[in-house]
Amino acid sequence: MTKTAILVDGGFYRKRAKALWGEKSPEERAEELNRYVFRHILEKSDGKSERELYRIFYYDCPPVQRTVYHPLLKRNIDFGKAETYRWTLDFFDELKCKRKMALRMGKLSDVRPHFALDPEKVKRLCSGAIGVEDLDERDFHISFSQKGVDMRLGLDISSLAYEGIVSQIILVSGDSDFVPAAKIARRKGIDFILDPMGNSISSDLMEHVDGKESFTDRDPMDKPARKKHQK
Template identity: 60%
Template sequence: MKTAILVDGGFYRRRAQSRLGEKTAEERADELKKYCYRHLYHHGKPISDLYRIFYYDCLPMDKKVYHPLLQKQIDFSQSELRTWMLAFIEELKKKRKFAIRLGKLADEQAQFLLREDITRKLCRGTILAENLKEQDFMLDVKQKGVDMKIGLDIASLAYKQQVDQIVLISGDSDFVPAAKLARREGIDFILDPLYNPIKPDLFEHIDGLRTCDPKFNPKWIERS
């Protein structure tokens, strides 16, 4: 059996950061490769050959965005995240069997917004406007093209019968139409949400659910 592994990069990075901790670009790239390869094994025995690992993401902004609380422009071209991401993508490009698919950020619409919980507290009067802090705001910027690239690759892999199985590492439900298409073409479609909760009705559109590392489970407790 030949398997293609598709990784929603933004989703993986957020989950890995929260569950596995901060790492250098090189360490995170190595971690991702090793994790993907775990999908090719079951109880230590090989069950599939790797066709390719497709990684989808967007590079961080390199523009300035006005911060309403600080009342100044924040220059994201000099941010640590951008430096880290550029190094991370370069590390992935060096990996065998990796294909990088980059979308774009709708950075012309980027803006700082109050976090949802902070907005509720303001409305209830729990906190006052003069008590707001920098961390109470978040940058709101949407990705463009990533979901489309994932969908197109799933369709291409299915129609050309290049693989027998597709593993999608994502927590998004937008993949459903593409998953249904792949299954109609006889592809075994596995979703890996990294223990992120998914909607119950999604189970009818996939062939299996599998996360390969218990550390992604919020209930996991490390034993010394």
């Protein structure tokens, strides 16, 4: 048996899952995540030995709770009263109830959250192709920084590798920031698998992992299908 730890970049998973399988309640999204990561154990595609789950590590940050001024709407928006705030907290509570699930929470940076304009709209605005009157609310997104999430993920990868707790790590993410941690794990003999959930990844990231494996052929809440092999 290959003892396997599954590490989930929470912000990446939630964004990608929403794009793949649409909006869901906190309970449904938490159950979906649980079923999705377990497909790596039950429907493995590496063609090697059976996998034994050590633990699922989920990394994320509390939702924005502050009041932020929207420059287009010209009014303050209280994110603490927004539906997404309550949804995110309920989602985290649901994950805490899942067996073998460990939450690793960072925190928001002290830098004040703000609304940022889509880069493409900035280009068109500066070139004169569009005017301010052509912008709408969807062209803006809330911008804030997380603290401690990447650090916790990197430390856990290093700890799992140096202490010999597992022989395989599966990382659900598409972020090349984790390359240094992946290199450390591989030097210690860890089989490091990346799951970008069907997203294309940079050659730099692919160079420093031992394989790629995704199970996005169906909604995890649907009935099981045949195994999908992806290398």
